[in-house]
Amino acid sequence: MADHTAVLTGIKRSPDVRYPVLTPNIQGFQAAVAAGASEVAVFASASETFSWKNINCSIEESLERFEQVIRAAQQEGIPVRGYVSCALGCPYEGPVKPSQVTKVAKCLFELGCYELSLGDTIGLGTAGSMAEMLRDVLTEVPVRALAVHCHDTYGQALPNILIALQMGVSVVDCSVAGLGGCPFAKGASGNVATEDVLYMLHGLGIETMGVSVVDCSVAGLGGCPFAKGASGNVATEDVLYMLHGLGIETGVDLLKVIEAGEFICQALRRASSSKVSRAIKNI
Numbered sequence: 524m525a526d527h528t529a530v531l532t533g534i535k536r537s538p539d540v541r542y543p544v545l546t547p548n549i550q551g552f553q554a555a556v557a558a559g560a561s562e563v564a565v566f567a568s569a570s571e572t573f574s575w576k577n578i579n580c581s582i583e584e585s586l587e588r589f590e591q592v593i594r595a596a597q598q599e600g601i602p603v604r605g606y607v608s609c610a611l612g613c614p615y616e617g618p619v620k621p622s623q624v625t626k627v628a629k630c631l632f633e634l635g636c637y638e639l640s641l642g643d644t645i646g647l648g649t650a651g652s653m654a655e656m657l658r659d660v661l662t663e664v665p666v667r668a669l670a671v672h673c674h675d676t677y678g679q680a681l682p683n684i685l686i687a688l689q690m691g692v693s694v695v696d697c698s699v700a701g702l703g704g705c706p707f708a709k710g711a712s713g714n715v716a717t718e719d720v721l722y723m724l725h726g727l728g729i730e731t732m733g734v735s736v737v738d739c740s741v742a743g744l745g746g747c748p749f750a751k752g753a754s755g756n757v758a759t760e761d762v763l764y765m766l767h768g769l770g771i772e773t774g775v776d777l778l779k780v781i782e783a784g785e786f787i788c789q790a791l792r793r794a795s796s797s798k799v800s801r802a803i804k805n806i
Contacts, residue, residue, distance in 0.1 A: 527555060528554070531558045532559065541561075541562055542560070542561065543562040544560040544562070544564065545565075546563045546564065547565075547578050548591070549592055552596065556601070560601070561601065562602050562603075562604065563601060563602075564605070564606060565589040565592055565603060565605055565606070565636070566608060567606070567627050567631060568608040569613075569623045569624040569626075569627050572613060572616050573614070573615060573616070586631070586634075589605075589631065589634065593635045593636065596635075597635055602637050603635060603636050604636060604640065605631035605632070606642055607627050609642070610641040610643060610648075611643040611648030611653065611656060611683075612643070612645060612647030612648065612652075613644075613645075614644075621656040621658075624641065624659065625660045628660050628664050629664055639670065640670040640672045640694075641657075641669065641670070641672065642671075643673045643674055643683065644674060646673070646674035647676065647677065648673065648679060648683050649683070650685075653671075653686045657692070669692050670692065670694035671683070671687040671694075671695055672757075673695075673756075674757065675701065675758075675796070680757040680761075681761065681765055684765070695757075695762055697756055697758060697761070697762040697763075698717065698759055699717055699760065699783050699784040699787065699797075700760065700795035700796060700800060701719075701756070701759075701760075701761070702758075702795070702796065717758050719762060719765060719798050719799045720757060720758075720759070720760075720766055721759075721761070721766045721773065721777045721799070722760075722761060722763065722768055722777075758784075758795070758799070759780055760781055760784060760799045760800045761797050777799075778803075781797075781799075781800045784797060
């Protein structure tokens, strides 16, 4: 986060793209606004231990900090997106109760977050645990305000996303080439590739479900420094492939996303984790 000003001022912004900036506290919010941010994001955890490791405070204290951020953002007319980490498991505490996820999500929603991204931060979730967690959260937060953010450590990101779609969630976070993630979650891999999700959606043959693919960080960079071995979000390419297979119109060009993934992977000298990208390049 230390180089946020250089990043924001160095990129060429498109009017059709959102560029939310993570803000851990009011000082971070003020710095983001000064750098030209037009949207911010706050990130709480459903795990007490993870909260201390990630932002050095309790869950309750983090929510108090975020209330200040959200109030300040509302005064500036700046939208705030909320994230709930460890929604399906914690690298320190193991399984996380759905009721704890609901408690944090409800608080962020009531404070004013327009959308809440429920994150399987280290990729432990299954279709069963995803459904159980969402059923609980939906008792307190409307489905229109929910998104899912699935890492692909155990190869379960796409099935988990499909469950979320079937339960009415219409926003999916993913990253180009599946890069980035949580380097301290032993053996964990990245977020599901955007390419792979698009491939799945296209294959399902659904004309339209109003699904959005958002929070697609360039090359899926970033992640959680407290889960050993974990890397980025699900690859954008894989998500797009799934969505297109479902017949869902995303407005995103899969081949151009694959090209973007190749570009950033070459620059970083890293291999893409997107199965769809690798498959298409080998055709």
